[in-house]
Amino acid sequence: MAPLLTMTGITKSFPGVRALDGVDLAVEAGEVHCLLGQNGAGKSTLIKVLAGAHQPDEGRIEWREEPVRLSNPVAAMRLGISTIYQELDLVEHLSVAENIFLGHEIARHGLVRPQEARHRSTELLGRLGHPEIDPEVLVGRLSAAHQQVVSMARALSHDVRLLVMDEPSAALDPDEVDNLFRIVADLTSREVAVVYISHRLEEIRRIGDRVSVLKDGRVAAGGLAARTTDTKQVVALMTGREIERPFPPRRHEEPAPTTPAPGSGPAPPPTPVLRTEGLARQGEFSPLDLTLHAGEVVGLAGLVGSGRSEILETVYGARRPTAGRVLVDGRPLRPGSVPAAVRAGIGLAPEERKAQALLMLESVTRNVSVSTLARFATGGWLDRTRERQAAHAGTRDLSLSPDDPDRPVRTLSGGNQQKVVLARWLLRECRVLLLDEPTRGVDVGARAELYALVRRLAEEGVAVLLVSSEVPEVLGLADRVLVLREGQVVHTAPAQELDEHRVLDLVMEGSASC
Amino acid sequence: MLSTTTSPETGRAPRSPDKRRRGIPLAHLDLHHVSLLAVLGVLALIGGLTQPSQFLSTDNLQLILTQASVIGVVTVGVTFVIIGGGIDLSVGAIVALASVWCTTVATQEFGLAGMLLCSLLVGLACGLVNGVLIAYGPMVPFIATLAMLASARGLALQISDGKTQVVTVQPVLDLGLPDAYVLGIPPLVLVFAVVAVLGWLVLNRTTFGRRTVAVGGNPEASRLAGIAVKRQRLLLYLVSGLCCGIAAFMLVVLTGSGQNTNGDLYELDAIAAAIIGGTLLSGGRGTITGSVLGVLVFTTITNLFALNNLQTDVQQIAKGAIIVAAVLVQKGRNSA
Numbered sequence: 030m031a032p033l034l035t036m037t038g039i040t041k042s043f044p045g046v047r048a049l050d051g052v053d054l055a056v057e058a059g060e061v062h063c064l065l066g067q068n069g070a071g072k073s074t075l076i077k078v079l080a081g082a083h084q085p086d087e088g089r090i091e092w093r094e095e096p097v098r099l100s101n102p103v104a105a106m107r108l109g110i111s112t113i114y115q116e117l118d119l120v121e122h123l124s125v126a127e128n129i130f131l132g133h134e135i136a137r138h139g140l141v142r143p144q145e146a147r148h149r150s151t152e153l154l155g156r157l158g159h160p161e162i163d164p165e166v167l168v169g170r171l172s173a174a175h176q177q178v179v180s181m182a183r184a185l186s187h188d189v190r191l192l193v194m195d196e197p198s199a200a201l202d203p204d205e206v207d208n209l210f211r212i213v214a215d216l217t218s219r220e221v222a223v224v225y226i227s228h229r230l231e232e233i234r235r236i237g238d239r240v241s242v243l244k245d246g247r248v249a250a251g252g253l254a255a256r257t258t259d260t261k262q263v264v265a266l267m268t269g270r271e272i273e274r275p276f277p278p279r280r281h282e283e284p285a286p287t288t289p290a291p292g293s294g295p296a297p298p299p300t301p302v303l304r305t306e307g308l309a310r311q312g313e314f315s316p317l318d319l320t321l322h323a324g325e326v327v328g329l330a331g332l333v334g335s336g337r338s339e340i341l342e343t344v345y346g347a348r349r350p351t352a353g354r355v356l357v358d359g360r361p362l363r364p365g366s367v368p369a370a371v372r373a374g375i376g377l378a379p380e381e382r383k384a385q386a387l388l389m390l391e392s393v394t395r396n397v398s399v400s401t402l403a404r405f406a407t408g409g410w411l412d413r414t415r416e417r418q419a420a421h422a423g424t425r426d427l428s429l430s431p432d433d434p435d436r437p438v439r440t441l442s443g444g445n446q447q448k449v450v451l452a453r454w455l456l457r458e459c460r461v462l463l464l465d466e467p468t469r470g471v472d473v474g475a476r477a478e479l480y481a482l483v484r485r486l487a488e489e490g491v492a493v494l495l496v497s498s499e500v501p502e503v504l505g506l507a508d509r510v511l512v513l514r515e516g517q518v519v520h521t522a523p524a525q526e527l528d529e530h531r532v533l534d535l536v537m538e539g540s541a542s543c
Numbered sequence: 544m545l546s547t548t549t550s551p552e553t554g555r556a557p558r559s560p561d562k563r564r565r566g567i568p569l570a571h572l573d574l575h576h577v578s579l580l581a582v583l584g585v586l587a588l589i590g591g592l593t594q595p596s597q598f599l600s601t602d603n604l605q606l607i608l609t610q611a612s613v614i615g616v617v618t619v620g621v622t623f624v625i626i627g628g629g630i631d632l633s634v635g636a637i638v639a640l641a642s643v644w645c646t647t648v649a650t651q652e653f654g655l656a657g658m659l660l661c662s663l664l665v666g667l668a669c670g671l672v673n674g675v676l677i678a679y680g681p682m683v684p685f686i687a688t689l690a691m692l693a694s695a696r697g698l699a700l701q702i703s704d705g706k707t708q709v710v711t712v713q714p715v716l717d718l719g720l721p722d723a724y725v726l727g728i729p730p731l732v733l734v735f736a737v738v739a740v741l742g743w744l745v746l747n748r749t750t751f752g753r754r755t756v757a758v759g760g761n762p763e764a765s766r767l768a769g770i771a772v773k774r775q776r777l778l779l780y781l782v783s784g785l786c787c788g789i790a791a792f793m794l795v796v797l798t799g800s801g802q803n804t805n806g807d808l809y810e811l812d813a814i815a816a817a818i819i820g821g822t823l824l825s826g827g828r829g830t831i832t833g834s835v836l837g838v839l840v841f842t843t844i845t846n847l848f849a850l851n852n853l854q855t856d857v858q859q860i861a862k863g864a865i866i867v868a869a870v871l872v873q874k875g876r877n878s879a
Contacts, residue, residue, distance in 0.1 A: 347767060371769030385767050388760045390827050399757055400768045402750040409749045453768070 031094055033058040033222050034079075034110075034191060039088035041074055048074040049085070050246040056191065059220045061213060063233045063255055066243035066267055066472075072226055075243070076193050079224070080112040081105035109190030113180050113197060115470075121169030126150040128168050129183045153182040156215075158208050172334065174205045181212065192216060193224045198232060199469060202332040202498070203533060210236050228472065229499075230260055242266040264473055276505035277484045299323065302492045303375070303461045305344060307353035313339040314516035316353055321461060321492040326483065328495045328507030328524065330532050336516035337496040338380055341463045344494070345377045346370040357461070371400060376454030378447065380465040380496075386450045387438050394420040394434040397452045423452040427482060444468075444475025451482065462486065464495045468502065480506060500529045500536075512536060575821045575873065579836040586843045594850045603846065605729055611842040612735035613638075613793045614812050615835060619742040620786025621813040622834040626746070627779040628759035628826030629684040633673060633691035634787050634813055638806030640695040641665040641791030646708040646801030655714040658795070663788040669695055670784015674777035681773075692810070699803035708801045718796045731793050738789065743831040755779060760827025815862065816841055819869035840865070 032055040041049040049071045056062045066072050077083040078090075081099035090097055092108050099105045105112075119128050126146045127134075135146045150164035159178045162171070168179060177197060184192055194213075198206045213223055213236055227233060233240060237255030241248055242263060249266045299322035307316040314336030321327055329337045342348045344355050349365030356362065363369040379385035388396055397420035398405065405416040421434040427448045429441075438449055447467060454462055464483070468476045483506055487493055497503050503510055504524050512520040512535040520535050590598030597603055617634050624631045644650065645661040653661075669691060676687040710716055717723055723730050746752035757765040758775045766772045790809075795801050818824060819840065820833025841862060848858040 345767070367766060368769050368771055377767055379767055384761070384763060386764050388757055388764060388827070390760050391756070395753065395757075399753070399765070399770070402753055406750045409751055411748055411750060411753065413748070 032056060033093060035089075035091040035094075036075075036079075037089045037091075039075070039078060039085045039090075041078060041083060041085050048246055049078070052088070052243070052246070052248055053251060054241060054248070055252070056222045056224060058190070058222050059217050060238040061217055061223045061225050061236050061255075063237040063240045064224060064226045064243060065230075065233065065240055065263060066249075070243040070267070070472075071246040072243055073195070074246075076112060076195060076224065076226065079105065079110060079191075079193055081110075106187055109188055110193065111184035111187050111189045111191070112193040113177075113184055113195065115195040115199065119168045119176055119179060122167060124165050124167055125154075125162060125171070125179050125182075126164035128179055129153065129164075129186050131183070133187070149186070150182065153185055154178065156185070157181055157212055174201050177201065177205075177209075185216075189216075189221055191222045191224065193226075195226045196228065196470075197225075198227060198229065202334075203536075204332075206232070228470075230263060234260075267473060277481045279484070279508065299325065302357065303344070303494075304356045304359075305353060306356065308340075308343060308350050308355060309352040310336075310339060310343055310348060311351040313348075314343075314513075315518075317518060319511070321494060323460070323490045323492055324487050325509065326487050326493040326495060326507045328497070328503035328510045329513055330497075330500055330503045330510055331513030331536055335513040335536070337513055338465050339516075340513075341377060341465050341494065341496055342379075344370070345375055345463055347377070371457070371459075374458070374460040375463065376400075376457060376459035376461070377463040378450045378454070378465060378467055380469065382443070382446055382450060382470070387446060389437075389439040391438060392435050393424060393429070393438055393441070393449055396438045396449050397423055397434075397456055400453050401456050419456060420452070423456045424449065426455070427452055428478070442472070442475070443470035444472060444479065447471055447475075447479060448482075451479075455486075459491070461492045461494070464493060464497075466497055467495070468497070468499070500532045504529065504532065573821075573830075576830070576832055576836060578872065579820065579833065579840060582840055583836065583843060586840065586847060590843070590847050590850065593847070597850055598847070601727065603850070605724075605727070605732075607839075607842055607846045608732045608735075609729050609797065610845070611838050612729075612731040613790050613797065614809060614816070614842070615735045615838040616738045616786050616790040616793065617806075617809050618813040618816045618834045618838050619738050619831060620783035621810075622817045622820070622822055622829055622831060623742070623746070623755060624684075624779050624783045625814070625817055625822050625824060626759045626826060626829040627755045627776065628762060629677065629776065629779060630814070630824075631673065631688050631780065631783045632685065632810045633669065633688040633695060634783065635806035635809030636692040636695035636699070637666055637669045637784060637787035638791045638794060638809055639803050640669065640699040640702075641788050642795050642801035642805045643699045643703045643708065643803055644801075645792065646710055646795055647702060648708075651710065651712050654712055658710075658712065658715060659792050662792040662795070663785060666784040666786070666788020666791065667781060668784070669787070670781040671777075673784065674780030677780060678773040678776040696803065699805075703801070703803045705803060710795060710799050710801070715796055716799055719799065731797060734789065734793060738786065739831060739835050746831055751775075751778070756827060758826075812841060815866050819866055821873060837869075 034054075034056045036052065036054040039049050039052040040047070052071065052075060054075070064072050064075070074083060078085050079099070081102045081104050084100065090099060097108065099110070120131065123131070126143070129150050130146050134141050135149070136142060147164045151160070154160055154162045154164065157178050159175065162175055162178060168176060171179065197209055201209060213225070216223060225233070225237065233255055240253045240255045240258060240263065241251045242253070243249065244267060253263075301320045302323050303321040305317050305319045307318060309316040317340060319327070329340065331337050339348060343350050346362065346365055346367045346369055354361045354364060355370070357373040357375065362373055383389060388399065394417050398416050402411070405412050405419070417434055424434065425432055429445055429448050429452070438446060441449065467483070468479055471479065483493060483495070495503060495507055504527060507524045510522060510524050510527055510532070511518050512532060514536060617638065621631050621634055641662045644665045645658040650658055650661045673688055673691050676682045677684050680687065718730050725733060746755065754765070754770050754775050757768070757770060758772050762772055791805070794805055816837035817829065817834045818837070820830065820835070820837035822829025822833065844861060844865070845858060848855070848861070
């Protein structure tokens, strides 16, 4: 069968970087073609070329065997190429229907026809399995998952022949992902080609037909069979090394596989560092009593909207609790005050790194030192040499790459940006670290590094509270796991006593009833 | 392909050596400042060619600098506010109110010190109101300072009854006379220089400056990093108010009077000077050096137009064109 799209020898350079270096890609109608690769491998650039947002320096693009030039996004859309970017590009203050038909409004004589737009939106949303989304509601009031559905409806509102999806499942819950896959299957059954980008190998195995692996701007392997290719082989292609065991062993697993009997050995009793007493926020999560010990990693497992992030942010003082309190070393913190939490030694690596943690225009040094400025100042006057040295020591310790303290943080990959955030709290010698989705948008290799780092911090006595959508991550990293459902802890157990299926069962149980 | 130097992690250029540009302050001048200096050079050249005897005379250069000083001090304050992610539309009105308040008959009885203190306190008080409304209201800076603009102008009119209040305190008037010049430099220019240098130091060398940039660049990240964002915002409007108080007293010295029409459209000139100086209106980036150069460019243009007997309407059009050109040049450079 002749491919729908053929890209040959695509090369694209930016100042100082050759992002794409002779990439070949062939996509057939009706297939799900997965793109894999670490951050910086060139995936984003490639799909921007495909969307007409970037012009290649060299190379040929053929559409149904005819050479084409995708000189702008409109040209790509006319051919039937639609792209759903990772960062959703919706207008919050417009309604769902207005967003779906943004740029190609249904109009007659220049007057928009809202009724027909609503009607067709309802139809599209129904087709996507979400008839409950009201086309008249403002997009800003929808959940992340529903916003994604609106994005897809927008893509489908064009006569789409090739749909490009950049990490569509990153913000979705497991059941939402199932729905996403149903939609993808529906599209491919109608001969639409899907280019699917994801960091999650298991997803690719579930819906992919073929896989192409990008590495350093080149195709490391093209058109592998998605279902049968071995995971190890794919990871090896991406990284050039095999990652045997991404989760480092827990301390007490290390010396011998036998469980230490209680009372045996000189292990000191764990010191409680952080305690919550009946901490709650109305409508978000029910009263929570939690004790975090020094050196302990506690994981919170639950769906998006189960109150995971809200708990972290309330402990951190970024949200004011409606009941209960947070204590560090037995002393209650001033409720709803981030500075108080930071002073007490709590640090937060928030879910949205770029929006909530980083000063994107600033250098690595300034991003690391921002929470510790007073330490480098006498009477408000900064000692910049000391500041830079301390920040650099911190980032070197985390093997930041490239190891340049003056580099703008926006030029770093996701994994390295996360290291910058962690270095910020390590510099403060924080004793409680709250990690919200620490590996979102982080590639496989850097993930393993972050896992090792979390474990090391715990061994050094930091208490870690971890939230992750990826159950294996929670199980692999945490000592103790709290399973959340609708704002309530429904189960607590040591991580070793749980497996992925059990956690998913607990998480989803009864969620259909609401 | 031989690209052995790309790092596997980012696929980017080889890691840069651990070096930093240090040394003489001139080496820190960025391209934007150099181009503003070039614009100043061109303006000086035009002045020298069209009015050779007048433009480069000591009197005229003193005049340019003196005129730049009042708006310059205001611009330093406004630059802080804009870098911190805000805007201050009320600066002109605050200057008017402070100049009127410190020249009332009652205030003048307290002499120079009393007038200066009054001017500074009025500026700080207006800044405090702005800051409290914006940080703790919370109100949008545009709205809050627009309200202050209207109220402060109204209050200035009420206090002065629309009359010019002549200064009778001799020490104040003396400050504006050539006898008070230090090495040929008018005291007002020295005040501007001190404010600009202090502003530069505070922005670049103190925790306050660092927090200003952080809060303007990403308020949510700053909050979650433990910065007291509200307090920072309040302080920024206090800085702006204080600068207005200083500028108001300078204007009183310069004109020997206080009136409710003082500082007319200062808000536009100050914001425009900051913008052509390279400050991002969205916050998080900007320099005092750029703002000072921006003020000098504007003042020199005004002077050139006046010397060549051109109307102020042409002058306004030229200023508008310069703002557009400066922003376009910056955009071009950022996307390159």
